[in-house]
Amino acid sequence: MKLIQGDESVQSFIFRVLMINGESDFTGLINQHGKWRAYPFVKSIQSGNFKHYDKEELLDTLQRSGIAKPLAGMFSNPVSHFEIVSSVFRHGIQNYSMQTQNAFLSINFCRDCIAIDLRNLGFGYFRAAWLNEKYCLHHKKALFTLTTANLRSSVSNLKEMLRGEIVTECQQYDIDGEPDCFSRNVAEEKIKFAPCMQKPLLHWLRKSCNELDGNTPPSQHISSLLKRKTGLYEEVNDVQLSSICKMTRDNHPEKFEDFVNKISDQIYTYLKVDEHVFTSKQRVVKDRNCSTCILQSEGYQCSETKIIKLVKLRENRETFQENPCDYYLTNKRPYYIDHPVSNRKDVDDDVWAIFAKTEKD
Secondary structure: OOOOOOOEOHHHHHHHHHHHOOOOOOOOOEOOOOOEEOOOOOOHHHHHHHOOOOHHHHHHHHHHOOOOOOOOOOOOOOOHHHHHHHHHHHHHHHHOOHHHHOOEEOOEEOHHHHHHHHHHOOOOOOEHHHHOOOEEOOOOEEOEEEOOOOHHHHHHHHHHHHOOOOOOOEEEOOOOOOOOOOOOOOOOOOOEEOHHHHHHHHHHHHHHHHHHHOOOOHHHOOHHHHEOOOOOEOOOOHHHHHHHHHHHHHHOHHHHHHHHHHHEEEEEEEEEEOOEEEEEEEEEEHHHOOOOOEEEOOEEEOOOOEEEEEEOOOOOOOEEOOOHHHHHHHHOOOHHHOOOOOOOOOOOOOHHHHOOEEEEO
16 A cells, blocks of 8 residues: 555655554645645655655656656756655655645545555555546546545545545536646656757857758748847847757757757766665766766756866956856856857857866866
């Protein structure tokens, strides 16, 4: 009964584990009005009940339930969502914002599904799909929802349901036919791009935009997004660059992949959570020599401990040392400073050019 089921919601899993371990406090799971918390949490005193579960399975359960989705941006941190595992199953409510604390979901269920589970497994559970649906696709009928108005009644009814008893404090949704279902899925970029990839990608897009626009409809021309009518380059932020890259990848997949493969290497980034190491793929510029880079929550950390001698301009000449990736993330110059330069094959304003010297410890 303790095993995580492949289509189970995180709310259902936490409830079952707390119940079979004799816990009586379900406030991290159900609110005072008897609804599921959309972003549940395990209180620190209860966290020992979950420490032996595989962290990858816990992550899968969270993601099925619309939590801990990877950030959608092409240049977003590829490992930050792994931290949600410890936030939910160990650290409790302090890691949630007020917005997520106040998000709730109806407790929906299919009587037929639970009855089959009890017969086949010996216990029942709640599907992740029921969190945002009112219709059982398997049995082709509307789901039921609890009508209880407080936490205590909901807990009592949930226990009765999982024992196979028929609860009365519920009603069936009035749905004629199969409805359109809401989903909290986020389109995930399977491979993220490190900050050092932004400049090369932007420069290539600007250099190739006229050629790339040749076989695409006007509505998908990237030149209108990259250049002003005056011929100067348009300001492009990270979100816009990500959108332009995705458009180019969809319209010209071979050319996009050829360029990316030419200038970059694929590496694995890591994040350690409670002695478990999560991994994710990332693209970095080949000459950055960061194949063992580890991403931390506070920023990109260079495992080779490069020492950068940097001089501040327009101030007293002050030299200081800083990790190059951290500097790039926090102090990179905006893209609109890049202007076309005659008789130049490329725009040489890479932020890395301001570093005077790189040494190793």
